[in-house]
Amino acid sequence: MRELQDRTQEQGLKYTDLKDRGLKNMDMLTEPESVLKIQAFDVSDKVMEQVYQRAKPKKGLIVKMRLQPRITASIMILLFVLGASVTGYAASQYLEFRNSKGDVVLNTTKTPAETGASQTYTSTYTQWNEEVIDRLQPGEYAAYYVKDDSMNQRNPSNPVLFAYKPTELSSFSSLQDEIKRTEAPLFSNPTHLPDGYQFEFGYVYPVTAYPGMMTKKEYRSLTDKLMQQAKAAPEGENLFIQRLSWDKSDSSFARYARGNDYVNITVTKYTSEVTKTTIMQNEQDSAEQLTIKGTKAYYIRASEASKPLEAGKNRLGWLDEKRRLHYNISDNQDSPLSKEDLVKIAEDLLNGSSQ
Numbered sequence: 001m002r003e004l005q006d007r008t009q010e011q012g013l014k015y016t017d018l019k020d021r022g023l024k025n026m027d028m029l030t031e032p033e034s035v036l037k038i039q040a041f042d043v044s045d046k047v048m049e050q051v052y053q054r055a056k057p058k059k060g061l062i063v064k065m066r067l068q069p070r071i072t073a074s075i076m077i078l079l080f081v082l083g084a085s086v087t088g089y090a091a092s093q094y095l096e097f098r099n100s101k102g103d104v105v106l107n108t109t110k111t112p113a114e115t116g117a118s119q120t121y122t123s124t125y126t127q128w129n130e131e132v133i134d135r136l137q138p139g140e141y142a143a144y145y146v147k148d149d150s151m152n153q154r155n156p157s158n159p160v161l162f163a164y165k166p167t168e169l170s171s172f173s174s175l176q177d178e179i180k181r182t183e184a185p186l187f188s189n190p191t192h193l194p195d196g197y198q199f200e201f202g203y204v205y206p207v208t209a210y211p212g213m214m215t216k217k218e219y220r221s222l223t224d225k226l227m228q229q230a231k232a233a234p235e236g237e238n239l240f241i242q243r244l245s246w247d248k249s250d251s252s253f254a255r256y257a258r259g260n261d262y263v264n265i266t267v268t269k270y271t272s273e274v275t276k277t278t279i280m281q282n283e284q285d286s287a288e289q290l291t292i293k294g295t296k297a298y299y300i301r302a303s304e305a306s307k308p309l310e311a312g313k314n315r316l317g318w319l320d321e322k323r324r325l326h327y328n329i330s331d332n333q334d335s336p337l338s339k340e341d342l343v344k345i346a347e348d349l350l351n352g353s354s355q
Contacts, residue, residue, distance in 0.1 A: 095287050097296055099321065104276055106319055108287045108298060111280040124151055132163040132241060139167040141206050141246050145226035147238040160223045162244075166203035166253075175202035175254060182206075184249035185267040185325050188352025192344040194337055196258040204249035205268075263331045263345065264312075270324050277319060277326060292318070292343060293350040299339055316342040320353060 097106040128146045136142060141164045146152070152159050169175045172189045179186050184204040226240045233240070250269040255262050270277070281287055284303035289296060297318035313335040317328035329345055331337050 093283070093285070093287055094281075095289050095298055097289070097298070097319075105321065106277045106279070106298065108279045108281050108300065110283050121151065121154060124148065128239065129161070129163055131239060133165050135241065136163065136165040136243075138165055140165055140243055142241050142243045143222055143226070144239060144241045145223070145230055147230045147233075147240075158219075160219065160226055162208070164206060166205070168201040168203055170201055172199045172202065172254070175204075175252070178204050179249070179252050182247060182249035184252045185269055187252065187254075187265065187267050187327075187349055190256070190265075190345045190348040192348050193256055194258070194263070194341045197256045197261075197263060198258070200255045200257040200262065202252070202254035205251035205253065206246040207248045207250045261332055261335055261337075263329060263335075263337065263342070265345070265349070266328045266330075268326050268328075270326055272324070274324075279315075279317070288339075290316070290343065292346050295320075295350055297346060299342070301339065302333070313337070314339060314342050316346055318346070323353070325353075 094110070095106075095108045096104050099105050128144075128148065128151070132142060132144050141162070143160050143162055145160050167178075169178060176186070178184070182204050189199070222242065226242060229240045230238075252267045254265045256265075257263075279298060279300065281300050282303060286301045286303065288299045288301075290299050291297070295318050297316055300315045302313050312330035313333055314337055315328065315330045316339070317326065319326055327346075327349060329342050329349075331342070
């Protein structure tokens, strides 16, 4: 199983009904000379984007691979179960973006197929994570441990997982206030939205607790505490939760909707350790490199013949290497929007980022 020092992100749904809406956000961690390890934020089940960001390994440090609002559980679990390698493809339908030094900083690649093991883990994980979120209040972030051998045997090195229930903000001005308060990525409100689309809600996402907020020692201490609680608990009590304090964010999310159709905007910070971002796509999807306001961007349109990646019909995104931000725009799977609609939104965001 290869070492992954990556970070991942993707779009989520509103937390009004977790059976139909939510945000899936999972962390993977790896140490040098060790197997892939998994941590998780929270799980949902519908609209997601697959993104990986590869970081330089640092000796003696744990480097995070984060699936932020964000990667589907099935894709993440598959990588865990198979130890799948995320590399660039030479086929014409896949893209590579290089910096001035000639290094690949962003590429698209084929999504690995699901397995029975990954599906089983996904189902179990989703069940427990949704139960944790049900117990949280909006804005609460928590660590939790599940006394479940079917999960822990596949994740022995990082058994404590994380969940977050966003505070949904119903106006763009309140979202901007929260962005400024938590130092999340700031972006402008698009003025060239498709006809009838209006701001519906937005939220920020906390910087991952481990290793961003907690050292390895603190994570182990938290793990010991929750596992001791589990050991002392009566039979039938299987879920152990500790709420965590947080005040910094590294991801901002906004949704604009018209009826059942929507377009999501996610802007996420990435650290100096990250050297490459990989976008997952189906083999039948079409991928195209665009240049928008002088910025190279990827555009992916889902094929009607392929199984959807829960990422929407259209995806458009780019890296702001100077500010270390990844922008992504996506819509719903049966969206009426076109590439041109997303390009107009991207132009507004790029105009705002240059001010």
